[in-house]
Amino acid sequence: MFARMFQQLRLLNPILLFCMLGLTTFGVLYIYSSCSVRDDKELQMLYMRHLEVAVVGLIAYFACAFMNYRRWMQWSCIGYVGMLVILVLVLIPGIGESIMGARRWIFGVQPSEPAKLVVILMLAWLYSREEVKHGAGLYFLSLALVGVPALLILVQPDLGTAMVLVPTMLVMMFSANIAPKLFWTSIGLGLVAASVILGIIYAVERVEMPQERRDMLIRATCLRPHQIQRLDVFLFPDKDLHGSGYNRRQSEIAVGSGGFHGKGYLKGEQYMLGYLPPSVSSNDFIFAVLAEEAGFVGSLTVLLLFLGLIWSVLWVAFRCRDDGGRLFCIGVAALIFSHMFINIAMTIGLMPITGLPLPFISYGRTFTLTMMVTLGIVQSVAMYGRESEHRFL
C-alpha cells in the first residue's frame, strides 16, 4: 500500500504545491506586517491564526490529494443540497452571526466559501455525466444551480463572493461547450447590460438633467446606493477622496509609493499611519501592503506565483483523462484567477471595489482552508485522473 502511495506521490504536481506554499508564506508575512501596528494583542497575532489554518489546510490538502476526487464528485449532489441548507441557516438571526452588518458566519465559519467549491464540484459532475445532454436545458439548469446559492450569498450581503461564481461558471460552460449560441448571446447581453449601467452612472454625473430623471435612471439600474457609489468612484476616482473614494485612493497611493524595490518589510507607511484603514489592510487590501513594502519586485513575484499556480492547475486538467476532473480543475483555475484579478485590479483602481480576498494571502480562515482543500482535490485529479474512470468505478 505504501509503495502505491509513493507511486502516487510522484504524480503530485510539485509546482502547484510550491506556488501555493509560496503564496501562503507571503500571506503570513504580510498579515504580520499589516497587523504589527494594531494595538490589540489578539490582532497582532493574526498571522499566527493564518499560519495555523495553513497548517491544518496543508494536512487537509494531502488528505484530499490521496482521496480519489471522483468520490467528491459522487457526493456533490448531497453536498450541494447540504450547502443550500446551511446558506439558508446562516441568514437566520440567532444561528448566523452578524459582523458589521453582514450575516456571513455560522459557528465561526463562512459557508459561502465552501459553497464555491461545492458549486464547482456540482457543475463538473453534472457536465461530465454522459446521460446529460449539453443543450439549452443544461444551460438554464446551470444558471439555476449557480443562481440559487449566489442569491443566498448576495442577501448576506456578500456581493464579491456571489459575483465570483459567475465567471467561474462561464469558464466551465465554455470549456464544456454548453449551448454555444445561447452562451455567447448571454455573454454579449451581459456586456451590454454592464455598459448600459456604467453609461447611466456616467450620464447621471456628467449630463445636465432634472433630478427626477436622475433618480429614475438610478432606479433603472436595480443597484443599491452603495453599489452605485462604488461604480461612481470607479468612473470618477477623484470625486470624493475623503469619502467613498478614500480606500481606493489610499490603496493606490500605497501601491504607487512602493516603487520598484518597495519600502522594505515592516516599513509600509500607508497602513502604519492608518491611511489604509486597518480594518481592510489585512484582508481585502493586503495586496496594497505587500506592494508598498515589496515594491514592483514583490508584486511581480506574487503575480508569477499565481500564474504558476493557475497554469499548473490547468496542466493537471490537461493531463486528466476524464471530463469531470478536467472541468473541476478548470473551475478551480477560473475561481482563483477571478479572485486574484478582481482583488489586484481593484487595489490599483482598475475595477470597482468589491470585497474579494486574495487567495492564500488575505486573512480569512474559512477561505484559506477551502482553497487548500480545493487544491488538494486538484492534486487528487493529478494523481488519479490519469487512470480510467472505469477502474475506479
Add this chain to the structure above:
Amino acid sequence: MDGYGEKRVVSSWRIAGFALAVMLGIIYLIVSLYHVQVEQTSGFSEDQLRQSLRRVQVPGPRGRIFDRNRVCLADNRPSYCIAFYVEELRQRGRWANTIRHVNAKIDELALTLGVPRQISEAAVTNHVMKTLPMPLLAWRDVSQETLAKWAELAGDFPGVDVYVQPERAYPYGSLAAHVIGYVKRDKPKEQKEPINGEMPERAHFYLPEMFGASGIEFAYNNQLTGQLGEQSIQVDARGYKHSVWMGRPSVVGRDITLTLEVGVQHEVERMLRNRRGAGVVIDVRSGEILAMASSPTFDLNAFVPNIRAGIWEELNTDKQLPLFNRAIQGRYAPGSTFKPVTALAALHSPNFNVEETHTCNGVFVLGTMRLRCWNSYGHGEIGFLKAIEQSCNSYFCTIAQEIGYPAIYAQAKALGLGRAAGIDLPSENRGLLPTEKWKEDNLRDRWRVGDTCQIGIGQGLLLTTPLQMAVLTAAVANGGKVYRPYLVAREGLPQVVMTNVWKAGAVELVRQGMREVVMHGTGRRLALSGVNVAGKTGTAEIDVGGVRRKNTWITAFAPFEAPQIAVVMVVEDGESGGQTVAPLVRQVMKTYFGEAAGEPVMATESRVVEVVPEEEDPSEPAAHPGGERGD
C-alpha cells in the same frame, strides 16, 4: 488521444485557450502595476507625503534690542497657541461640514479647557476658505494652567496641537517706545518667494512673521527679522505625530545695540510725564543719541500679539498724538534757543559791531509791526553778552535787521537746520528754514524785514525739530562740527556732516553767553553745583486756531569747559523755558553726570527762593494778535 474510450467534451484546446486568457490577464496586471509602481511612483510618493506630512514653520525669533550697556529693551518670549490643523479634521462632503465640525471642536475644547472662545465662526470659515494649510490658531497666548490642562487631554483631540510662537516682549513697557517702535503682523500670505534660492515645490502658506512698523523695529527690520525654518511632522490618519524631520532650521535675527542709556532715557521720560513734549540727549563728541523721548507715549506691549482694535483706535484718534515722535517729527518754532545762531551769524557779519549796544524799551517797532520783548519794562542799554543772557528780543531784532536774512540763513543752514538730521529712524521731519523764494512760492508774499527780525529771534516761519536743535546745540558746544545723530553704531559713524569754520573767539563768545544764561540769566534753574551747564531758554508763542500757546524750550550742554552732552527739551503749553523746562533738563543732567553733578543751585520751587521778580512773566497780556515772543 481518446484511446481510453471515454467521451471527451472538454477539449484540450479550450484548456489551452483559457490558460492563454489567464496569462493575458496576468500580463495586463503586471503592465498596470509597472505603470503605477515604476512609472508613476514619484507622483504617488508625493501624494503620500502630502497627506501624511504636516509642514510646520519654525519661527525665527526677532533679534533683541539693547541699550548701550546691554540692558534689554526688546526681548522675545514664547507664546503658546492652540492650533487646529483643519486639513486633518476634514469631514465628508461639503466644506461646510468641516467648518461645522471645527467649530464644534473649538466649542468643545473651550468647555473642557475652561477658556472662552477666542476665534469667531466667521474667522474659521475664512481660514478654511483662504488659508487652509496653515494652523488655525484658536487660542493665542494661553496661560500655563490652560497648557497643563491641554497636555492631559491632547489625545482626545486629533488634529489639534500646541503651536509656539515667539512674541515681542518689552521689559520696560513704554520706555523709549518711540525709538524702539512697535511691531505688527501681516495677514497670512502665500509664500511665492524662493527659499534659499530654490522655489518650493508647492506653494507654501506661512503664518505671518512680525515686522517692525515704526522706530528701530522698522528701520532695522531686515537685521532684526529672523528666518523661518521648516519642519516636517509625519502624522498618522488620526493626526498623531509620528516622527519629526527638520527641514530648514530657523535663524534668529541679529541683535541690535542702541546708543541709548536706559538711566538717562528713563529720566527724560520721567521729566516729560504728564506733559506734552520731547527730549533729546546727544553726545556732542559723536552724535550718539543717549536718550530720545516723546510724550505722551504708549505701551509697546499693547501691540503684542496683536493690538486690540479699541486701543489702536484710541492711539490714533487721541488729540495728543501718542504715536507721534515729537523728537524727530514735531515742528516747533525754536524761539529764543535760535538766538545763538543769529549771534554767530552776526559775529561773522561786516555790518555788526560786537561792542555796540542797543536800547531796549520793551518793544521793538518796525513800521507797523511791534515785537515785544519779554521784559515789558525794557532791558535798557544792552550789549551782546547781556542780550544773550537776558534773551533780549529788541537787541536780536535789531542785529538781525542789520546783518540781513542771508547771513542768518547761511549760518542756520550750516548748523543743520532745514534738512533732515539723518538719524536712523523713519519719517524724520526736515523742519522749515524758509528762503525768500519759499515765501513767495508758498505764501504769495514778498520777503519783508519783519520776517528777518522774527526769524532772528527764532519765530516767524522758522520751524525745527528737537533733534535738529540738539544737533545744533552739539555743534555750538563742540566748536562747529555738525554730527549725524545715530542710535545704532555702524561703519562710517560718527559722521561729521558739516564743519563750521568760525572766526577765532566767535563761538567761544556765544558759548560764554550761554553760560551767562545759566549763571545770571533766564536759565538759572539749569545750574548745578558740580557741573557747569550752559544753555539757552526759549518760549515760542504760537497761534493755534486763535488760541495762544507757548512751546517752551531749553537747549543746554555740559560741562561748559569740555562739553560732553547736549540736552534739548521742548514742552508744549509750558509757562516759559526757564521756568518750565530748565528744572527738567537740570534733572537729566544730574542723572547723566551722577555724583559729579552736585546739587541744584537754585531751588525749583520758585515761590520759596525767588526774591527777584519773575524774569519771565507769563501773565502778561499779548501785545498784538498773532505776535510771537521770545524770552
